Each structure stands twice: as C-alpha cells, then as structure tokens.
Amino acid sequence: MDLLALTVAYNDNDLLSDDDELIVQYLETPFFSRRVYNGSDLYSTLRDDEFLKRFRLSKRSATFLLDKIIHNFPNTFNRNAVSPMNQLLCTLRYYATGSQLTACGDVIGAHESTACRILHRVTHAIASLYSEFIKMPVTVDEQNNVVAKFYDIAKFPRCIGAIDCTHIKILSPGGDYAEIYRNRKGYFSINTQCICSANLLFLDVVARWHGSVHDANIWDNCAQKRNFVQGVYNEKLLVGDSGYSQTRYMMTPLPENTPSTRGEKLYQESQIRTRNVIERTFGIWKRRFPILSKGINVKLRRVPGIIVATAVLHNIAILQKDSEPPTDEDIPHIHDIPIAIPTNSRTLSRSIAGNIERTLLINEYFARL
Incomplete structure (x- = not known):
C-alpha cells in the first residue's frame, strides 16, 4: 500500500x-x-486571482522565478519526482500560511519529509538571488533615480534609502543562549535590518541578529555603514527613526516639541513622511508572507534563509507589478518603538557632528522652501 x-x-x-x-x-x-504522488497541476487549474491568493505571487511572477532557479531542481525527468513548479508552489504555500509542513506537502501530494527537503532546497535557491534583486544603487544614474523618487514624496534632498529594523518571530532555539533571542516584547525573534527605496523595494537586508540586539548596534556592525562612512554613495543620506544616532549621513527626527522655526517644522514633516516608506514596506512584506508575523517554525539555522528568500520574492512581486496583498486583521503588524541609545564618548561625538549636518540641512534647504 x-x-x-x-x-x-x-x-x-x-x-x-x-x-x-x-x-x-x-x-x-x-x-x-x-x-511520490505529484498532486494536481495547480498552476494550470487555478484562476489567476485564486493562484495569487493562495501563493502570494502571480502566475507571471511564479514563471519568472522558476526560470531563475530551475537549474537547482534535480531529477526533473524522473516520473516519480515532484515537478519543479510544484516544488516552488509547496514552498510559496509555506511562506503564505506559516502552517505545518504536513499541510504544505498535502497541497502537492507529498509526504512531510519530502516537503521539508523541498522547502530548504527552494529557499536556498531563492535566497541565492539576493545579489540580483536586493542591491543598493551604485552608479550615479541609479543613485539619482532613487533620490528623485524620494524627493517626490516630501521634497527631502539627497535621500537614497529609508532604514529600520523589524522583529521576525521564531521558535525558541533552545540551549544555553536561547534567551538572547528574546526581544523586549517578550517573544523570540530575529531582529532584521532593512533599507528600502521609495517604491518599496528592499535595497539591503541583514537577517542574522538575535532579538535582544538594539537596532543601532546592528547598524554599527553592518557593511552598509562602512560604505556610507567611506563615501561610496557620494554624500547621499539615509532617513531613520530616533533609534539611530544622528550622523552626517543618517538623518533622524528632531526631538519631540523641539521644532520651532519654519525650517525645523518642514524638516520634521518631510523626514517623517519620507521615512514612512520603510513602515509601508514592512507592512506589505508581512501581509504578503504571513509566516513572518505568525512565526517561522523551523530550525534556527534555516531562518535567515527564509527571511532573505521572502525579501527577494517581495522585490520580484513589485518588479512584476503584482497587486498588494489584502489587509488581514488576523495578522498583526509589529511596530517597533525606538528606545534610547546608550551614550558613550564615540556616539556623543558622532551625534554632535551629525547635529551640525542636520542644522545645516535645515537652515540652508528647508528654511528656504
């Protein structure tokens, strides 16, 4: 039998x-x-809207993605092998529901163990596309294009990206160091730093820090900060919340009740509206792939790959002009409230220099608008 x-x-x-x-x-x-039971041909039998609802990518995007990763599927000519498209759909269904692998395997008629191997193989293949679909603008033309789109939002000058962190819920990793993954809200998570563009594309994703780490610490130890310090992006700026230190390349909001002059008020409004794109990006990303909010129930070493893979899929969906996922009240949007940054001599000196840069921006640009 x-x-x-x-x-x-x-x-x-x-x-x-x-x-x-x-x-x-x-x-x-x-x-x-x-x-190995191959299941039905869901790609052909489902209508476009049904396919998008179940797998969170359109058929056009799924075909585009499969062409990119088809070389990662072995035994495609074995009559008992699960077809490449069904392997992709099994993985997408896991991202779209966050359910047990048994249920995802049932979608294509595969055993749980088969679904598990498929998930990790396809996740690795999708995450390997990171450098192709998630990248900071390097050339002058690319940078100017990104800056122009940010300027159209609220007339913030020289902005090349909005930065923030969000917590991706995970299972307790166990062991002696499990508690370092418990964030300030009480659950286990990976604190994921992202930079996005004005059209909600991820430009950079760092998904390897445990939940108790502060956002500013992640930024201080990432490669993109070194690029900004070394002037790789030609004096372009990032916008972030008050959880980050104010520096010459990181523009943060003024303290509450501080804006008094017209220039300061215009700066505050423009900075908040421009920074809002990262919140919108997180919201769409987590609605498109609810597993990011409900919790990733695989081993810890597999979690960063799933986070990166869903970020790649998010960019592909936007580039392919897929419709945004509908709002689901059952999926909470986790908003991270910034907390105070520990102050030492180095952060204080950087903050003083950054405050001077921000004051110049307010006086020489926003005060003249």
Missing part, C-alpha cells in the same frame, strides 16, 4: 490499530521505492 492509499484509509477511519502492519510495511520500504 502506498502513501496515498494510506492517507485515504486514514481519512475513511478504516485504518486503525489492527492495521499497524501496513504502516510498518510502508515505513520499511526503501525510500526510493516509495511512490
């Missing part, structure tokens, strides 16, 4: 304890002798 027959028997309540011999017989069958 094969796996499909066993499943039907279980569903009909025909297979009880007196049929345990059938289960043992199946489990003792060599793996490569078992029948």
Whole structure:
C-alpha cells in the first residue's frame, strides 16, 4: 500500500490499530521505492486571482522565478519526482500560511519529509538571488533615480534609502543562549535590518541578529555603514527613526516639541513622511508572507534563509507589478518603538557632528522652501 492509499484509509477511519502492519510495511520500504504522488497541476487549474491568493505571487511572477532557479531542481525527468513548479508552489504555500509542513506537502501530494527537503532546497535557491534583486544603487544614474523618487514624496534632498529594523518571530532555539533571542516584547525573534527605496523595494537586508540586539548596534556592525562612512554613495543620506544616532549621513527626527522655526517644522514633516516608506514596506512584506508575523517554525539555522528568500520574492512581486496583498486583521503588524541609545564618548561625538549636518540641512534647504 502506498502513501496515498494510506492517507485515504486514514481519512475513511478504516485504518486503525489492527492495521499497524501496513504502516510498518510502508515505513520499511526503501525510500526510493516509495511512490511520490505529484498532486494536481495547480498552476494550470487555478484562476489567476485564486493562484495569487493562495501563493502570494502571480502566475507571471511564479514563471519568472522558476526560470531563475530551475537549474537547482534535480531529477526533473524522473516520473516519480515532484515537478519543479510544484516544488516552488509547496514552498510559496509555506511562506503564505506559516502552517505545518504536513499541510504544505498535502497541497502537492507529498509526504512531510519530502516537503521539508523541498522547502530548504527552494529557499536556498531563492535566497541565492539576493545579489540580483536586493542591491543598493551604485552608479550615479541609479543613485539619482532613487533620490528623485524620494524627493517626490516630501521634497527631502539627497535621500537614497529609508532604514529600520523589524522583529521576525521564531521558535525558541533552545540551549544555553536561547534567551538572547528574546526581544523586549517578550517573544523570540530575529531582529532584521532593512533599507528600502521609495517604491518599496528592499535595497539591503541583514537577517542574522538575535532579538535582544538594539537596532543601532546592528547598524554599527553592518557593511552598509562602512560604505556610507567611506563615501561610496557620494554624500547621499539615509532617513531613520530616533533609534539611530544622528550622523552626517543618517538623518533622524528632531526631538519631540523641539521644532520651532519654519525650517525645523518642514524638516520634521518631510523626514517623517519620507521615512514612512520603510513602515509601508514592512507592512506589505508581512501581509504578503504571513509566516513572518505568525512565526517561522523551523530550525534556527534555516531562518535567515527564509527571511532573505521572502525579501527577494517581495522585490520580484513589485518588479512584476503584482497587486498588494489584502489587509488581514488576523495578522498583526509589529511596530517597533525606538528606545534610547546608550551614550558613550564615540556616539556623543558622532551625534554632535551629525547635529551640525542636520542644522545645516535645515537652515540652508528647508528654511528656504
């Protein structure tokens, strides 16, 4: 009796304890002798809107993605192998629901163990596209294009990206160091730093820090900060919340109740409206792939790959002009409230220099608008 027959028997309540011999017989069958049920052709049978609702990518985007990663699928000519498209759909279904792998395997008629291997293989293949779809603008033309789109939002000058961190919920990793993954809100998470563009594309994603780490510490230890310090981006600026130190390349909001002059008020309004794109990006990203809010229930070492893979998929969906996912009240949007940054001599000196840069920007630009 094969796996499909066993499943039907279980569903009909025909297979009880007196049929345990059938289960043992199946489990003792060599793996490569078992029948792999390929399931229905969901890509062809579902309407476009049904496909988008279930897998969070349009058929056009799914085909585009499959062409990019098709070389990662072995045994495509084996009649018992799960087709590349079904492997992709199994993975997308996991991202779209955050359910158990058993349920995701049922979508394509595969066993849980098969679904697990498919998930990790496809996730790795998608995450490997990071450098192609998630990248900071390097050339002058690319930078000017990004700056122009940010300027159209609220007339903030020289802005090349909006930065913030968000917590991605995970299972407790266990062990002696599990508590370092517990964030200030009480649950286990990966604190993920992202930079986005005005059209909600991810430009940079850092998904390797445990939940108790402060946003500013992640920024201080990432490669993009070194690029800004070294002037790679030609004096362009980032906008961030008050959780980051004010520097010559990081523009943060003025303290509350501080704006008094016309220039300061215009700066504050422009900075907040421009920075809002990163909040919108997080909201769409987590609505498109609810697993990011509900919690990633795989081993810790697999989590960063899933975070990066969903970020790549988010960019592909925007580039392919997929519609935004509908608002789901059952999926909470986790808003991270910035907290005070520990002050030392180095951060104080950087903050003083940054305050001078911000004052010059206010007096020489915003005060003249």
